[in-house]
C-alpha cells in the first residue's frame with residue numbers, strides 16, 4: 001500500500017451520518033426534494049487513494065461535493081483535515097469528466113486560473129508570476145506536456161486536455177485531489193496511460209486522492225480502498241481493501257487476483273442495483 005495506510009492511521013476526509021437533500025429539507029417534506037445520500041459514513045486516511053463506485057445516480061458526485069464544501073448536508077457532519085467543512089475547501093483540487101479548459105486561454109493560462117481565485121496565491125501572483133509559471137511548467141512536464149503551455153486547448157487531444165485539467169487541479173498544491181470520473185470520456189488506451197500518470201503522481205506526492213468511477217478496473221488498479229455505495233439514497237455498503245502491492249504495473253490488470261476483485265465488486269453493484 002502507499003503512503004496512506006488506511007483511514008485508521010490518520011483520518012483526513014470524514015463524513016459521519018450524512019444526509020443530503022437537493023432542494024433542502026423543506027422540499028423533501030413537500031415531496032419535491034431528492035434525498036441523494038442518507039446515513040453516509042466514510043473515512044479516508046491522509047495519503048490514501050480511495051475509490052468510490054456504485055450504481056448510477058447513487059450519490060457519488062454528491063459525496064464529492066459534500067466533502068469539498070460545494071454542498072452542505074441536512075444531517076450529519078463533514079470534516080477535512082480535522083476541520084468542519086463550512087465553506088469550499090481550499091486544500092482540495094478537483095477534476096471532472098470534462099476538462100473544461102477555457103478555449104481562449106493558452107494551456108498555461110488555464111493552469112494559472114485557480115491562482116487568480118484562491119488565496120494566498122491570488123495576492124502573491126502579481127509579484128511572483130515567474131515562480132508560478134515555473135511551477136505550472138514543471139507540472140506540465142510531469143504529465144508529459146512539456147512545451148505545450150503555449151498551445152490552446154483546441155490544439156490538444158482529449159487525453160492531453162485531461163492531463164492539463166489535472167495540472168490545473170494541482171497548481172495550488174492541494175492536499176486532497178478529488179477526481180469525478182476524470183477518464184470517462186477517453187479511449188481505453190489513453191485512459192490507461194492516464195491511470196499511470198495518476199498512480200505516479202500519488203506515489204510521488206503522497207496526496208490524498210478520492211476517485212469516483214464507473215470503471216471497476218480503474219478503481220482496482222489505482223486505489224488502496226474501494227467503497228461501494230448503495231442505490232439512492234446512497235450510503236456505503238461495502239469497503240474493500242485492494243491489498244495489491246505497489247508500485248502497480250498495467251500487467252497486473254490481467255492477473256487472476258486482480259480480476260477476482262473486479263468480479264467481486266461487480267457482484268456488489270449488481271446487488272446494490274436491486
Ligand SMILES: Nc1ncnc2c1ncn2[C@@H]1O[C@H](COP(=O)(O)OP(=O)(O)OP(=O)(O)O)[C@@H](O)[C@H]1O
Nearest residue numbers: 022023034036055056057058059060061062063232
Ligand atoms: N442539483 C440537483 N437537483 C436535484 N437533484 C439532483 C441534483 N444533483 C443530483 N441530483 C440527484 O441526486 C441523486 C444523486 O446524484 P449524483 O450526481 O450524486 O449521483 P452519481 O452517483 O454521481 O450519478 P452518476 O453515476 O449518474 O454520475 C441523483 O438521483 C440525481 O438525479
